[in-house]
Amino acid sequence: MTTSNYIPKDPVVIECNIEKAVDVLSGKWAFLVLRELFCGTKRFGELQRCIPAVSPRALTSTLRHLEENGILERHVYATVPATVEYKLTPKGEDLHQTLHAMKLWAAKWT
Template identity: 75%
Template sequence: MKFNNYIPKTPLTIECNVEKTLEVLGGKWAFLVLRELFDGTQRFGALQRKITNVSPRALTSTLRHLEEHGVLERHVFPTVPVTVEYSLTPKGEDLHQILKEMKLCSAKWT
């Protein structure tokens, strides 16, 4: 067998850990949701009141995105109406220091 025409498969992109973190935080509302959850568990309505100008659709999308990436947990309680609470996972808690440093940098340079 000849392998003269063999071209090794190489990834189209090189995985970058910083890029993966920014993918999680990249949404317009993600920083604000995390800011509120750093203070503790919150219900959907409370998040919506505290984050001004966020639509229910945008907030729902952001919460789902963060949940899919393992940053927060969604807890559903069988009440009428249904009660839903959101809290950070250990992965989400780890983002607290990153966001603090970004805030300090922004305060220093803007």
């Protein structure tokens, strides 16, 4: 067997931090939700008004994904109907500089 045809039985999995970050921030709406939450705590309806193209289902899915990954926290108030607010965690706030750098890159190159 030549080395050019050799395929290991168990390929080595190399962890990539960029891949992890992309997975956390994946989805069409995550960046827009983060943009809004960088300005402060928002309720679901406020987020919907700020991002009019997002459907309620897609917004809910995005918020759940970001919450599961520790980027934002959800606080439910015992009112009728229930009031739900979303705010960034320190982990989410830490993304601000990175996303700002991406914004500057896009302005320069796209």
